[in-house]
Amino acid sequence: MKVDIISEWTGEIGEVTIGATKKEGGSRCAAIVIGGGSGFPFLGGSAPGRKPLIAFEFCDDPKLWSPIVTEFEGDVVNDAGAWAARAEERHRPDLLRFYLTSTRRRGFQEFSQVGRSVEEVLERATLPLIVEGSIDPAIDSETFLRCGEAGEGERLLLGTAEEGRYRSVAAAAMAYGHSVIAQSPIDVNLAKQLNILLRETGVPHDRIVIDPYTGALGYGFEYSYSAMERIRYAALKGDEDLAMPMISSAIDSLNIKEVREADPGQRGEMAVKWELYTAVSSAIAGASVVCVRHPDTIVPLRSAIDSLWGKTGGGD
Amino acid sequence: MQDVEKSSFSGKAELLKMLDGIEGEFSYEGTAYHLPVTYAITGRAIHTGDEARSAYEDTGGNPLVAAECITSFEQAMHGKEEDPYTGFIVDSVLRKLGYSLVDGSILGLALLAGTPPRPDTAAAICRELQEKYILTFLAGDVISSLVESGVKVGAEYRLVPLGKQPLMGIHFIDIIARVAMMFGGVAPGDTDRLLRYAQERARAFVIVFSGLDEPEIAVYDAFGLLGIPILSVDGYEGKEWVQVEAGDAVGKGLDLKGIRVTVTAIPIPMACSPAFEGKSIRKEEMFVEFGGGRSPAFELLRSRPAEEVTDGKVTVIGPEIEDIREGSAVPLAIIVDVYGKTMKKDYEPVLERRIHNFVNYGEGTWHVAQRDMVWVRISKEAVAHGVRIEHLGELIAAKFRIDFPDLLDAVQVTLITDEKKVLEAKEEAGLIYEERDERIRGMKDTDVDTFYSCTLCQTFAPNHVCIITPERPALCGAITWLDGKIAYEISPSGANQPVLKGDMIDEVRGEFEGVNRFVKKASHGEVDRCSLYSILEYPMTCCGCFECIAVMVPEVNGFLIVNREYTGETPSGMTFSTLAGTIGGGAQTPGFAGISKGYILSDRFLQAEGGIERLVWIPSLLKEELHDRLVQKLKERGIESLFDKIADEEKAVALEDLIEYLARVDHPALEMPPLI
Numbered sequence: 001m002k003v004d005i006i007s008e009w010t011g012e013i014g015e016v017t018i019g020a021t022k023k024e025g026g027s028r029c030a031a032i033v034i035g036g037g038s039g040f041p042f043l044g045g046s047a048p049g050r051k052p053l054i055a056f057e058f059c060d061d062p063k064l065w066s067p068i069v070t071e072f073e074g075d076v077v078n079d080a081g082a083w084a085a086r087a088e089e090r091h092r093p094d095l096l097r098f099y100l101t102s103t104r105r106r107g108f109q110e111f112s113q114v115g116r117s118v119e120e121v122l123e124r125a126t127l128p129l130i131v132e133g134s135i136d137p138a139i140d141s142e143t144f145l146r147c148g149e150a151g152e153g154e155r156l157l158l159g160t161a162e163e164g165r166y167r168s169v170a171a172a173a174m175a176y177g178h179s180v181i182a183q184s185p186i187d188v189n190l191a192k193q194l195n196i197l198l199r200e201t202g203v204p205h206d207r208i209v210i211d212p213y214t215g216a217l218g219y220g221f222e223y224s225y226s227a228m229e230r231i232r233y234a235a236l237k238g239d240e241d242l243a244m245p246m247i248s249s250a251i252d253s254l255n256i257k258e259v260r261e262a263d264p265g266q267r268g269e270m271a272v273k274w275e276l277y278t279a280v281s282s283a284i285a286g287a288s289v290v291c292v293r294h295p296d297t298i299v300p301l302r303s304a305i306d307s308l309w310g311k312t313g314g315g316d
Numbered sequence: 317m318q319d320v321e322k323s324s325f326s327g328k329a330e331l332l333k334m335l336d337g338i339e340g341e342f343s344y345e346g347t348a349y350h351l352p353v354t355y356a357i358t359g360r361a362i363h364t365g366d367e368a369r370s371a372y373e374d375t376g377g378n379p380l381v382a383a384e385c386i387t388s389f390e391q392a393m394h395g396k397e398e399d400p401y402t403g404f405i406v407d408s409v410l411r412k413l414g415y416s417l418v419d420g421s422i423l424g425l426a427l428l429a430g431t432p433p434r435p436d437t438a439a440a441i442c443r444e445l446q447e448k449y450i451l452t453f454l455a456g457d458v459i460s461s462l463v464e465s466g467v468k469v470g471a472e473y474r475l476v477p478l479g480k481q482p483l484m485g486i487h488f489i490d491i492i493a494r495v496a497m498m499f500g501g502v503a504p505g506d507t508d509r510l511l512r513y514a515q516e517r518a519r520a521f522v523i524v525f526s527g528l529d530e531p532e533i534a535v536y537d538a539f540g541l542l543g544i545p546i547l548s549v550d551g552y553e554g555k556e557w558v559q560v561e562a563g564d565a566v567g568k569g570l571d572l573k574g575i576r577v578t579v580t581a582i583p584i585p586m587a588c589s590p591a592f593e594g595k596s597i598r599k600e601e602m603f604v605e606f607g608g609g610r611s612p613a614f615e616l617l618r619s620r621p622a623e624e625v626t627d628g629k630v631t632v633i634g635p636e637i638e639d640i641r642e643g644s645a646v647p648l649a650i651i652v653d654v655y656g657k658t659m660k661k662d663y664e665p666v667l668e669r670r671i672h673n674f675v676n677y678g679e680g681t682w683h684v685a686q687r688d689m690v691w692v693r694i695s696k697e698a699v700a701h702g703v704r705i706e707h708l709g710e711l712i713a714a715k716f717r718i719d720f721p722d723l724l725d726a727v728q729v730t731l732i733t734d735e736k737k738v739l740e741a742k743e744e745a746g747l748i749y750e751e752r753d754e755r756i757r758g759m760k761d762t763d764v765d766t767f768y769s770c771t772l773c774q775t776f777a778p779n780h781v782c783i784i785t786p787e788r789p790a791l792c793g794a795i796t797w798l799d800g801k802i803a804y805e806i807s808p809s810g811a812n813q814p815v816l817k818g819d820m821i822d823e824v825r826g827e828f829e830g831v832n833r834f835v836k837k838a839s840h841g842e843v844d845r846c847s848l849y850s851i852l853e854y855p856m857t858c859c860g861c862f863e864c865i866a867v868m869v870p871e872v873n874g875f876l877i878v879n880r881e882y883t884g885e886t887p888s889g890m891t892f893s894t895l896a897g898t899i900g901g902g903a904q905t906p907g908f909a910g911i912s913k914g915y916i917l918s919d920r921f922l923q924a925e926g927g928i929e930r931l932v933w934i935p936s937l938l939k940e941e942l943h944d945r946l947v948q949k950l951k952e953r954g955i956e957s958l959f960d961k962i963a964d965e966e967k968a969v970a971l972e973d974l975i976e977y978l979a980r981v982d983h984p985a986l987e988m989p990p991l992i
Binding site for chain 2: 010141144145148149163167168170171172174175176189196200201202204233234237238239
C-alpha cells in the first residue's frame, strides 16, 4: 500500500524575532528568528521550518520554584542576575526565560523591583530574553508596564496573555516593541480567539507566539500534542490567525507523582527524564521553542534535537 | 457669544501673521516625531520658519500645523513654562500613556480649555472625569481656577496642566498624532489613515469655556477634522460646536465618543465562557428543560425606545427554579428588549441569534435552535450552586452589553415561565418572525453578486460553512441573507462574511467559483465544492441546527422532509434525531441536507433534482404550518394539485405504504427521471 503524504499546503507559519543586537538598538548577542516553514516536521516533501530552540527557565523568587532545581543550582538562585549569567555560560541554552515569581506572592506591591530585576538580567546575560510577568489582573497593569519599560529596545518575548487578561501584556508589547506569548488551555478555537483579540488590540501577527499549554507526559500531554498538531494543521491550511510559531513548557514535569515520590537519590534524574521526553515530543509536534527548568535536561535535549533535525538542519 | 465661523475665519488670518514671525531653528526635545502633528499630516520634519510656512501652505492652511509651529517656536525661544505646566510631553511619558489606553486603565482623553465661569464648575467636571477613568489635559485659565478651588493637578491625578494659554491645547493633538503613529501603525504623511485612526479609535473630546481668542477658536475648530467633538459650556455658537450645560458636558462627551465603563464580570453563581459552548447537558444531568417540543418556548429580541428599557433589569414572570420539580419541562419566553442610538430594527434577528451563544457560554446552561423552536436546559449542578432562572436573564443582558458596547446602550430581559402568558406572548412573537421573513421574500439570488457565510456553529462543527443567499436562508432558519449582510456591518470580523459569487460553474446546481473558494478556506480545506441548489451533488455541509432535514427516498424517486418538532418515524426508516446524528457535525452527505423551513418554499429548493415536484412526504404539522404559503407557491407554478399528493405520517409511515399511496394519487415524482 502506498501512502501519500500531503506536502502541498496553502499556508505558512509566520516568523517572530526575539532579541535585538547592539546594532538594532538592544544589547543581545543575537536576534533569533523562530517559526517559518510550510509543513509538518518529519513528513518530508515540504519545508518543515527551523530547528526548535531550547529556553532555560529561571526566576527571581526561588521559594516559588521546584526545590529539585534550586538545590541542584545552589546559592546562585538567590540572585537572578547571577543565575542568568551562569545559566548562559554553563547550561548553554538558546534563550533565557525569566519568571517574575516574586509577583505571585499575595499582596505584591514592589513594582520598582520588577523593572530592576529585568534590567539586571539584561545586564548580566546576553541571550535573547523571554520575561514572564504577573498572573493576577489586579497587578498586571503595573507589572507589565515595568517589564516593557525595562526591556525597551531589547525585543523581549513577554508572557503571558490569556483570554480575559491580555490587555496589559499587549499594551507593553505595543508600547515598547516586544512580542507576546498567547496562552490558551489546550483548545485550538480558544487559541484562535485570543489571537484575534490581540490583533484587534493592535498587536501584529508577527509579534505573537502561541502557547497551547503543555501538560506533562502522562498527565495530559497527549491533549497538548493534539492541540499543537491541530493549530499547525489549521495554519498550514491557511488560517492566518493560527499561523504563529509555538512555545511549549511542560512546567508540571517537576511536580508529578513519579518525580515527587522517586527515591531522593534518583529524583533529579527522574525530573530530567520527564522534562526531556516531554520536550522532545513537543518539538516533534511543532513547537519552535521548548523550555526546561533542570539544567541537566539541556544537553540530552540538544543532542536529541540535533539527531532529528541535523546539527544545522533548518536553523539559521 | 462668539460666532465660531466668523472668529475662526479671522483667527486663521492672525495665525498666518504669527507664522510669518517665525525664524531660526526650533524643535521639540525628547521625541522621535519632530513636530508630531505636522509630521503625521505631511510626513515632513520641520525645523525652520520657512519649512513651517511651506508645510502650512501645503496643508491648505491647516490651523493645527500653524499652532504647532508657533508653539514649538515659542518654546524654543523662551523655554518651557514654569511648573506646574508641562508644555510638550516627551515620547517616554507618552508611551506610558499609550500603554494605559491599550491596557484599559485609561478609557479616554479629555481636554478642558478656557476660563470657567466659576471655579467649582471646572472642579466638578474634573471630578467626574477622574471617576470615569478619563485622562484630562488642561489649557488656559482653567488651571489656575482649579488650583484656587483646591483641586490638585498633575499627571498623578490624571489632570495634566499643559500651559497657561488655551493655544497650548495643541499638545493634546500632538499626543493623539503620536499615539496614532506609535500604536496605530499610522505612517507619517498618511493623512487618510491618520484621520481614520483618530476618528475611529481616539476616544477623545474637548470641553471649552469662554476666553478663547480668535486664533485659538480657529485651532480648536480644526480638531473636528480628527473627529474630536468640541463641547461648549459657554461663550461660543455655530459650526459643529455642541452647546452643553456644565453638568452634562462629561456625559455628552463620553456619549459622543462611545466611551463606556464596561462590565467585565457577570455576577451569577456560574462560570461563563466560550469554553463551555460545546458542552451539552444530558437528560440525566438536567434539572429543568424548556421547549424542545416538550413545552412551549420561544425567544425574541426587540428594539425599544430608551424610556422602555431599564439597563440590566431582569424580570421573571411565573415559577422560579425553587417552584419547579426536578426533571420537568417548563414553558419559557425569553424576551430581550434593547435600546441603542445606532440600533436598527433590521439588526434584531441577528442579535437574537446571539442568545444561542450566550446561553451556551454558561457552564450549566445549554441552548439549541432558535425562535419558537428553542430548547434550553439548566443542569442539576448549576442549580445546586444556586443558579436560578433569573440568572439566565442576567447572563444574557450582561453578555449583550459586553459584546455590543457600541451598539447597545441598555438591555433588559424578561423571562416568562407561566404557560398562559408564554402562549400569549408567543403568538405576538410569531407575527414578528413572519414580518421578518416577509422582508426578504421576493429577492432573488440573481439580484446580488455577494452571498454571506455563517460559521457561527464551527465551535460544534469545526468544518461547517453555511452559505446564505436571498433564496436560501441559513439552515437554522434564523439568518437570512439580509441578516448576514447586517451582521457583517455590525461586526466585520464576525462569523458572517461576504462571499463573492464569482464565475458560475453550474447554473442548475448553483455552483459558483467564488463560493467554492470561500468554502474551501472556511472549511479548512475539507470541502472543495458546494452546490447551493442540489442535495445530490456536493450539497452544503450541515452543523446540527437545521430546522428540517431533506432526505432522498430513491424507491419513490423523490425526497421527504422531516422537521425537528416531529419525533415519529419517517418512511426513510429513521427519526429526525437519528438522521440528525448521521448528517450533522459539518459533513457533506449527498442525498441528505439540513435546511430551513423557509427554503422549502424557495424556487431554488431541489432545483437540480427537478424542484418541489420531488417532494413526497412531510409531517402533517409542518404541512399545516406551511399550508398557505405552500399552496400559493404551487399555484404560481401551476401544480396546485400537488399539495394533496404530498403524503404525511397519517397517510404513510412505512415505505411500502408510501409507495402505494403515491401510486394511488399519481404523484408526479414517480414519472420524473430517476434520481440515481
